[in-house]
Structures are given as structure tokens and as C-alpha cells.
């Protein structure tokens with residue numbers, strides 16, 4: 001059975017008390033912490049950099065899944081590794097020399113991921129899939145939390161699953177954007193193994209812990225296909 005991880009995105013956390021927010025989701029069973037790094041160029045928003053990753057590293061031992069929504073991410077790989085990132089994800093749209101960037105991440109001893117915007121076809125994965133540890137399918141246009149899930153992305157996740165299953169190595173399939181208890185089961189059934197969720201966890205009226213448990217329940221309700 002595929003193991004499904006939940007990665008709360010701190011983009012929607014209450015940054016006045018980041019440590020408490022992270023501790024709450026860790027208590028409720030979060031698997032990874034997802035960190036959205038935005039540069040105001042690749043996406044129309046600015047968020048976190050290395051200091052926040054370093055602070056998170058002191059707060060938690062959970063794997064830090066760092067999503068670089070930035071141009072020329074190769075400039076900062078070492079700095080994020082030093083700050084304590086465990087996994088670095090770069091956008092295919094931001095990397096003309098994607099193979100070199102992925103090798104750079106792995107050379108630092110980190111897990112390497114590639115992210116695809118909603119309009120980017122899966123065909124871009126063809127030559128890079130054997131070299132990555134994870135694929136992140138954006139299910140909203142990147143830049144902001146709290147957006148509505150783009151329904152057509154469900155089918156894209158299903159097709160990405162088939163591409164991954166055709167290879168003989170484990171690759172995480174991550175979905176990011178508009179993910180919550182209402183669509184989590186479907187996404188897991190489509191083949192996702194990592195669910196990133198921001199607003200549905202950190203902005204839940206009954207708190208992040210209850211929200212994360214609801215999401216976990218939705219994951220457990222999924223009918224996950226069994227693979228040999």
C-alpha cells in the first residue's frame with residue numbers, strides 16, 4: 001500500500017507564533033513541513049527565505065520540504081541546504097538547465113523535486129523523471145494560498161501516476177494548491193502520495209490540529225490501489 005504524507009504549508013500559518021503552529025501540526029501527525037519560497041519574479045508574491053528555513057530547523061525535526069518558486073534557483077541551493085532543508089523542489093519553468101540543477105540538489109545530499117505549473121504539460125518530465133525523488137503537480141497557479149483547486153488537475157495527477165509507475169524507482173507524487181478534506185481522497189486515489197495543504201489546515205475555524213486529523217481521515221478513506 002502506498003504511504004501518504006501530509007505536508008502542511010506554513011504560507012497560511014499564523015507567523016506571529018510559527019513555532020506553536022508547527023508544534024500543533026506535528027502533534028496531529030504532520031509528516032513534512034512545506035515551505036513556499038517566492039521571489040516576486042517567478043510568482044507575483046514574496047515570502048520566505050533561508051532564515052525561516054533555519055528557524056524551522058530549530059523548531060522541528062520533521063522533514064522540511066522547500067518549494068522554490070524562484071527564478072534561477074541554482075543560486076541558492078547550497079544556502080537552503082545549509083539552512084536545513086531536506087528536500088528542494090524547483091520549477092521546470094524556471095530551469096533551462098534542469099538536469100544540472102537536479103544533480104546539484106542531489107550532490108548536496110538532499111532529495112530533489114520538480115514542480116509543474118497547471119499549464120505545463122507532463123511531457124516535460126520525460127527526460128528528467130529517472131533523476132528526481134519527487135514530482136509536484138501545482139493544482140492552483142502558484143503564488144498564493146487559499147485558491148480554489150483546478151479540477152482538471154485531478155486527471156493530470158492520474159497521468160503522472162502512470163508515468164511514475166512505469167519506472168522502477170520510488171518517486172513521490174505531490175499535489176499542492178486547494179487541497180482539503182473534500183478532495184483528499186480523490187487525489188490519493190488518483191495517485192498522489194504527498195498532500196500539501198495550507199489554508200484548509202491553518203485557517204480552519206476549529207484549529208490546525210483538528211483540521212489535520214480531518215485530512216488524515218480523508219486520506220484513510222481513500223481506496224488506494226495496491227501495487228506489486
Ligand SMILES: O=C(CO)[C@H](O)[C@H](O)COP(=O)(O)O
Nearest residue numbers: 142143145146177178198199
Ligand atoms: O505553493 C503554494 C502557493 O503557490 C502553496 O503551497 C499552496 O497554495 C498551499 O496553499 P493552499 O492549500 O492554501 O492552497
